[in-house]
């Protein structure tokens with residue numbers, strides 16, 4: 001079983017730290033979602049793991065060895081970094097054949113991965129005629145060519161249509177179920193929530209979180225309840241008496257932060273308050289992520305100025 005181990009990893013570009021003292025492990029049998037605002041250092045970390053760049057200090061190893069020291073690395077590590085990098089005048093099949101031959105991977109694997117990536121029908125067309133999503137699938141096919149036990153995918157859903165996004169989800173789950181260590185960077189929270197077991201979150205090159213998906217959401221969000229009643233006055237009085245702070249919404253409902261339906265339902269029943277609706281809102285990965293990374297983005301949308309808000 002092979003894992004990726006990143007230890008005190010630092011990378012400076014011209015004195016600026018793109019990656020700053022990172023330590024984390026990507027374990028086999030799990031999908032680790034790799035999150036962080038633009039410029040947080042995800043791609044740089046992946047490049048360092050793959051030996052495409054040299055760390056300023058610290059180490060990144062796969063199965064205990066730096067990438068450069070792994071014999072026949074494509075048989076152990078598969079990566080999708082930049083799907084647009086494939087040569088355009090070759091066909092998809094030729095592109096994969098060249099990669100396989102260079103890595104002494106049996107040519108029959110080309111057919112296997114074309115099938116696995118769902119691009120058999122486009123295999124004999126030149127790559128320059130491929131759509132963004134097809135190039136992405138080809139890049140994933142290339143990553144899987146050597147049947148590697150470690151897989152790194154940088155934004156694999158980029159350019160994929162909804163069917164492709166569902167396919168990616170199934171693929172990464174399957175790769176992990178087969179015992180591989182899978183690291184997947186993404187900006188799409190609902191998507192990451194659908195496939196990741198574990199999360200590594202970066203902000204400005206530093207580690208912000210290294211935790212299970214469920215624990216992460218629980219730590220960074222508070223549950224809340226929305227409800228509607230025919231007796232607003234008694235509802236707010238009874239809940240306030242019990243230490244809750246119900247807030248009236250524009251749509252005639254109330255929101256109670258920090259509460260679950262199990263807290264509110266019995267209270268209102270006991271007080272005989274008629275309830276027309278009562279629903280718990282499940283906190284999402286997106287809520288948790290935004291709570292954690294507030295202030296950590298290198299590039300953020302400027303807040304509207306007072307003048308704009310008034311306009």
Ligand SMILES: Nc1ncnc2c1ncn2[C@@H]1O[C@H](COP(=O)(O)OP(=O)(O)OP(=O)(O)O)[C@@H](O)[C@H]1O
Nearest residue numbers: 013017018036037038039040041042043044045298
């Ligand atoms: N070759 C390079 N030379 C100089 N600076 C670089 C280089 N590569 C990355 N950087 C800088 O390092 C920081 C981290 O970039 P990186 O691409 O790793 O972030 P990221 O988390 O992958 O971002 P995104 O989500 O936008 O892909 C950024 O400030 C970037 O400008």
